[in-house]
Amino acid sequence: xxxxxxxxxxxxxxxxxxxxxxxxxxxxxxxxxxxxxxxxxxxxxxxxxxxxxxxxxxxxxxxxxxxxxxxxxxxxxxxxxxxxxxxxxxxxxxxxxxxxxxxxxxxxxxxxxxxxxxxxxxxxxxxxxxxxxxxxxxxxxxxxxxxxxxxxxxxxxxxxxxxxxxxxxxxxxxxxxxxxxxxx
Amino acid sequence: xxxxxxxxxxxxxxxxxxxxxxxxxxxxxxxxxxxxxxxxxxxxxxxxxxxxxxxxxxxxxxxxxxxxxxxxxxxxxxxxxxxxxxxxxxxxxxxxxxxxxxxxxxxxxxxxxxxxxxxxxxxxxxxxxxxxxxxxxxxxxxxxxxxxxxxxxxxxxxxxxxxxx
Ligand SMILES: [Mg+2]
Numbered sequence: 001x002x003x004x005x006x007x008x009x010x011x012x013x014x015x016x017x018x019x020x021x022x023x024x025x026x027x028x029x030x031x032x033x034x035x036x037x038x039x040x041x042x043x044x045x046x047x048x049x050x051x052x053x054x055x056x057x058x059x060x061x062x063x064x065x066x067x068x069x070x071x072x073x074x075x076x077x078x079x080x081x082x083x084x085x086x087x088x089x090x091x092x093x094x095x096x097x098x099x100x101x102x103x104x105x106x107x108x109x110x111x112x113x114x115x116x117x118x119x120x121x122x123x124x125x126x127x128x129x130x131x132x133x134x135x136x137x138x139x140x141x142x143x144x145x146x147x148x149x150x151x152x153x154x155x156x157x158x159x160x161x162x163x164x165x166x167x168x169x170x171x172x173x174x175x176x177x178x179x180x181x182x183x184x
Numbered sequence: 185x186x187x188x189x190x191x192x193x194x195x196x197x198x199x200x201x202x203x204x205x206x207x208x209x210x211x212x213x214x215x216x217x218x219x220x221x222x223x224x225x226x227x228x229x230x231x232x233x234x235x236x237x238x239x240x241x242x243x244x245x246x247x248x249x250x251x252x253x254x255x256x257x258x259x260x261x262x263x264x265x266x267x268x269x270x271x272x273x274x275x276x277x278x279x280x281x282x283x284x285x286x287x288x289x290x291x292x293x294x295x296x297x298x299x300x301x302x303x304x305x306x307x308x309x310x311x312x313x314x315x316x317x318x319x320x321x322x323x324x325x326x327x328x329x330x331x332x333x334x335x336x337x338x339x340x341x342x343x344x345x346x347x348x349x
Contacts, residue, residue, distance in 0.1 A: 047233070047234075048234065048240070048268065050237075051241065052241040052268075055202070055239060055240060055241025058202070058225065058241075059202060059246055060247075076231075078230025082229065082238070172273050175274070179244050179246075182244060182246065183246065
């Protein structure tokens with residue numbers, strides 16, 4: 001399974017919750033598969049999906065799922081210690097770990113080599129860290145949503161991309177639509 | 185009221201409830217005061233761009249944010265300022281320790297100080313410079329301005345300002 005297949009799989013779980021989606025192909029894929037006002041698409045700023053998601057979860061009570069990538073977590077490694085030390089039980093970080101920088105042409109990341117993001121998250125002090133295979137992502141996410149515990153999911157999948165259009169929605173429209181959904 | 189208490193009371197009066205910080209010696213007192221303030225949730229960041237991500241999320245969650253950092257962080261956060269805070273039009277007061285000005289003991293700090301205002305000007309970021317203790321009286325208006333215009337706004341606080349306090 002590749003990332004877009006995971007997103008297709010979990011879209012019915014995502015649509016009822018606030019979702020912060022990582023820059024590049026993940027946002028473009030989610031936008032194509034199931035555009036929702038509850039989705040915040042990152043159009044830039046690699047690495048900050050988990051930070052935006054945590055800030056959002058700490059500021060209000062609805063459940064927040066931040067979709068991140070292995071490359072993006074590697075570029076903002078400090079985030080895992082901030083998450084561990086500022087627990088928000090309405091927060092789920094879903095790291096789709098395909099071992100590559102998908103949006104830039106599938107160059108390998110260190111997460112696909114010796115570095116285990118699961119081990120790093122645990123070492124940072126995150127308490128509920130679940131590593132799963134791509135096929136299990138839906139079930140793991142579902143039980144994380146049912147439990148009221150902050151959860152980090154590391155979903156191991158194959159690298160690979162599908163053809164997908166860029167998002168042409170204006171960023172202020174994305175943000176305003178999202179904030180209206182947050183308040184609803 | 186001490187200047188740290190004055191700053192924090194302006195934050196509270198402007199309903200700022202979510203503050204992230206990366207420490208600086210000059211800002212130690214204000215960070216301690218924020219940490220002790222029950223109206224403000226304080227979340228330390230490892231890096232200032234991470235902090236801006238937290239602030240963006242908090243803002244979308246309905247809480248007014250602010251970031252406390254050193255001017256060296258302008259170098260760290262340029263991309264985040266452009267592609268997140270400005271592109272999505274989010275308000276963000278940045279209380280900045282302006283290192284490398286008169287009285288600075290560390291030469292390297294001057295290297296970033298000489299670029300600080302130029303970078304902020306290049307990014308069309310409204311910039312205020314606190315040099316004397318009385319300058320803090322403008323903070324309330326600056327915060328109101330920030331949330332009126334939905335922009336990142338820089339408040340540079342130099343060593344002379346903190347020395348008078
Ligand atoms: Mg990847």
